[in-house]
Amino acid sequence: MSSLFEILGVSNDIQLKTFSKISGISVSKLKHYNDSKTFPSGNDLQNIIKAAGIDETELRLKLGVINNALLEVICKNAAEIHRLIGEIPNNHVNSEYEQAFKTSYGTMFQGDCLSLMDNMEKESVDLIFADPPFNLNKDYESGINDLKDETEYLAWTEQWVLKCVDLLKDGGSIFIWNLPKWNTYISSILNQYLTFRHWIAVDIKFSLPIRNKLYPSHYSLLYYVKGAKPKVFNEQRIPLENCRHCGGDIRDYGGYKDKLNINGINLTDVWYDIPPVRHSKYKNRGSNELSLKLLERVISMASNEGDLVFDPFGGSGTTYIVAEILKRKWIGVEIGDGSLIQKRFEEIDTQREYIREIQKNKNTLFTSETRKKRIKNGHWLPETLKKVSNNEQLEINLK
Numbered sequence: 001m002s003s004l005f006e007i008l009g010v011s012n013d014i015q016l017k018t019f020s021k022i023s024g025i026s027v028s029k030l031k032h033y034n035d036s037k038t039f040p041s042g043n044d045l046q047n048i049i050k051a052a053g054i055d056e057t058e059l060r061l062k063l064g065v066i067n068n069a070l071l072e073v074i075c076k077n078a079a080e081i082h083r084l085i086g087e088i089p090n091n092h093v094n095s096e097y098e099q100a101f102k103t104s105y106g107t108m109f110q111g112d113c114l115s116l117m118d119n120m121e122k123e124s125v126d127l128i129f130a131d132p133p134f135n136l137n138k139d140y141e142s143g144i145n146d147l148k149d150e151t152e153y154l155a156w157t158e159q160w161v162l163k164c165v166d167l168l169k170d171g172g173s174i175f176i177w178n179l180p181k182w183n184t185y186i187s188s189i190l191n192q193y194l195t196f197r198h199w200i201a202v203d204i205k206f207s208l209p210i211r212n213k214l215y216p217s218h219y220s221l222l223y224y225v226k227g228a229k230p231k232v233f234n235e236q237r238i239p240l241e242n243c244r245h246c247g248g249d250i251r252d253y254g255g256y257k258d259k260l261n262i263n264g265i266n267l268t269d270v271w272y273d274i275p276p277v278r279h280s281k282y283k284n285r286g287s288n289e290l291s292l293k294l295l296e297r298v299i300s301m302a303s304n305e306g307d308l309v310f311d312p313f314g315g316s317g318t319t320y321i322v323a324e325i326l327k328r329k330w331i332g333v334e335i336g337d338g339s340l341i342q343k344r345f346e347e348i349d350t351q352r353e354y355i356r357e358i359q360k361n362k363n364t365l366f367t368s369e370t371r372k373k374r375i376k377n378g379h380w381l382p383e384t385l386k387k388v389s390n391n392e393q394l395e396i397n398l399k
């Protein structure tokens, strides 16, 4: 179930104030409805559904507040509802497969992902994220060395990729993180079965400059969907780029400042803002651990609470930690020692705090830290500009 603020797309104080203005309901009242999980009534209900562009039935269903009238309609249409949602799934892996540990939302398995996938129910997964070994002669903590002959690596890659395709539900999304070279091969496999969405370039330097070649500066993140379009695509917005020191503008927005969306700018397919995992507080193992921010973005964008997320290459368990914090069900597997992942779950609260911080700093034009710098240095803020009406709040593409 979602909270009222999640349904209204309110994730920070500025968005809350804006919604309060549009709906004519005070911030404290909106907070009361959200925090106490009280379903609004009377004029407040009418104003909320009008401002949010949602109708009462949808709001009730999303909040899980079902009154007698709605219950009657649900009972009358039980067969149709069953046809739409099917069985409520609770176990997607053949029970004979060896479990390493279980959490509130997920199950971790120890073993080879190929055989785990053979034991999983087809078309049961909403979102797959895969970060396989790159075939770079690396030794993993698991004791696995990933150097294979190129043909062997590509044959193995095709095997796990096809199994992932089978596991995806219609409308489900898959993201594959790899070196650009390997992702060209993976793309040619996926193009036969799925619909291409994006080749996302994640700007991270991963090697030294090479003579007579361009300096490799991005990882590739493939994004495909089963069927024509994704079942879930939650828009993600990021803050405006600004000067790290004074918080000032890096570009001249001229007369467009008041038309910038206060919820931030559109995410593009080039991601410059994913930090390498350096901070010892959050780093759990060697160089292969991905950033929590990357997984927070992918999981928030392509799944909803309660959806099932699968990652065939556990590593230090970044995908599973984020899925758990974001209340997604998950299935994990690691061929090596999974105790590292279990230990990471024992310390999940620190990571929860970090995810909260990431979420505070997205879907807003300026982070709170940038706002402070801009106030101190006299730079404009949305509220200091001449106001435009809601209808006029068009977006401009900054690129």
Ligand SMILES: C[S@@+](CC[C@H](N)C(=O)[O-])C[C@H]1O[C@@H](n2cnc3c(N)ncnc32)[C@H](O)[C@@H]1O
Binding pocket: 111, 112, 113, 114, 131, 132, 133, 134, 140, 141, 142, 144, 288, 289, 290, 291, 312, 313, 314, 315, 316, 317, 318, 319, 333, 334, 335, 336
């Ligand atoms: C690049 S790392 C994944 C890192 C992970 N995304 C993270 O953020 O921690 C790849 C992992 O896949 C594991 N692995 C390799 N082959 C596997 C297989 N056949 N089945 C399951 N895990 C495998 C390796 O032991 C390694 O831990």
